[in-house]
Each structure stands twice: as C-alpha cells, then as structure tokens.
Amino acid sequence: METSSEMHGIGDNVEELKKIIPDEETAVEAANIYSLLSDSTRLRILYLLKGRELCVLNISKVIKMSSPAISHHLKTLKQMKVITSKRIGQRVHYSISNNKEGKFVTKLLDTTF
Numbered sequence: 001m002e003t004s005s006e007m008h009g010i011g012d013n014v015e016e017l018k019k020i021i022p023d024e025e026t027a028v029e030a031a032n033i034y035s036l037l038s039d040s041t042r043l044r045i046l047y048l049l050k051g052r053e054l055c056v057l058n059i060s061k062v063i064k065m066s067s068p069a070i071s072h073h074l075k076t077l078k079q080m081k082v083i084t085s086k087r088i089g090q091r092v093h094y095s096i097s098n099n100k101e102g103k104f105v106t107k108l109l110d111t112t113f
Contacts, residue, residue, distance in 0.1 A: 033104060036080055041065065042073050046096065049083060050109055053093040 022030070037043050044063055048054055060070045074094055077083045081101045085092050096102045 029101075030104070032080060033082065033101060036077060036082060037105070037108065039073070041069075042077060045070070045073055045077065046082070046105060046109060049094055049096050050106060051096075053086075053095040055088075055091040055093050057091070059094070 021027075037046070041063065045059060048059055048062060056067050056070050056074065059074075060067045063070065074083065074085075078085060078094075081097055081099060082105050083094050083102070084097045085094050087093075096106055
C-alpha cells in the first residue's frame with residue numbers, strides 16, 4: 001500500500017522544495033514591494049526615475065498630478081527604501097536606490113515593458 005507521501009508524488013523531495021523558496025522575511029519584503037507597484041501612479045513614477053534623477057515639480061508635470069500628491073507617493077516609495085533623495089539647491093531630487101530594493105524594482109521594470 002502506498003504512503004500518503006508517495007500518493008501525492010512528494011516522496012523525499014520536500015527537503016529539496018524547502019530549499020528553493022525564500023524565507024518568510026524575504027517573501028514579506030518582496031510582497032511589500034509588489035504592493036507598491038500595484039499603484040499605477042507609483043509605477044509611472046518609478047519608470048520616470050529609472051536611470052535618472054528628477055524633482056517633484058518635473059514628475060508632477062509629466063504625470064499631470066499635483067506636487068503634494070506626487071510627494072505623498074514619493075514618501076511611500078522612500079519609506080520602503082525603493083528610492084532615495086538628495087537636495088540640490090532648493091529642490092529635492094529623487095532616484096531609484098542602489099540597494100537590494102531598488103535593484104529588485106529596476107529588474108521588474110526592465111522585464112515588464
């Protein structure tokens with residue numbers, strides 16, 4: 001008679017399967033970044049920032065949204081460490097971070113469109 005593991009085709013592969021999935025913390029981080037990208041405005045902002053620095057004013061002109069609304073989205077992206085900012089004169093310029101979160105998002109953007 002077959003055991004439950006054999007019936008379901010699992011056999012000894014469970015330990016191998018455990019090795020290929022990310023740990024819980026990594027999966028949560030990825031899910032949070034995916035949720036950021038589920039907002040079309042944030043996704044468009046990230047496409048604009050890919051490979052360049054832009055200020056809120058220029059982003060708002062391109063996206064045709066108020067500067068405060070864009071700033072809200074930028075704050076969310078910055079809190080998740082996807083983007084970074086630096087002050088140049090009176091303006092703050094934003095770009096995609098050169099960390100694991102930023103690199104992850106850049107890869108996704110490269111493969112999406």
